[in-house]
Amino acid sequence: MRFCDLTEKEVINICDCKCLGNVHDLDIDECDGRIRALIVPGPGKWFGCFCREFELFIPWCKIVRIGPDIILVDIDEKEAKHKV
Template sequence: MRVVDLRQKEVINICTCKTLGCPIDVEFNPKTGHLTGLVLPGPVKFCGFFCHGEDFVIPWDRICQIGNDIILVEIPEKEKKQP
């Protein structure tokens, strides 16, 4: 699977059943070459024009399953941090 394939999938949190958006990038460890997380855009803000807040990263170990159309992640609401 290529990174561009991940960008076309919707990320859904199985703890809250809410959609988090589509990945815009990935993080990886340059020494090992392993993926460490998915980067998602922050929440939309209204500031004259629509713009996004800070991006946030979902750690790779929180990904439960990657399907044809969606990526399921497990992030309990109490762990979710606002940027």
């Protein structure tokens, strides 16, 4: 699977069935090259576009399933938030 394939999939939290958005970036371990987390941008302040306050870091171990259209994750959204 390529990175561009991941960016086209919606990330859904199975805890509350909420759509978290699409994958924006990856956090990769520099030593072994493994993906540590998916990064999903938080909502924007103005019209949902600009000045994002936070990003969601979703650890790879919290991914339940990667399907053809969606990525299912099991995560506490409050713990996943990181300031930009």
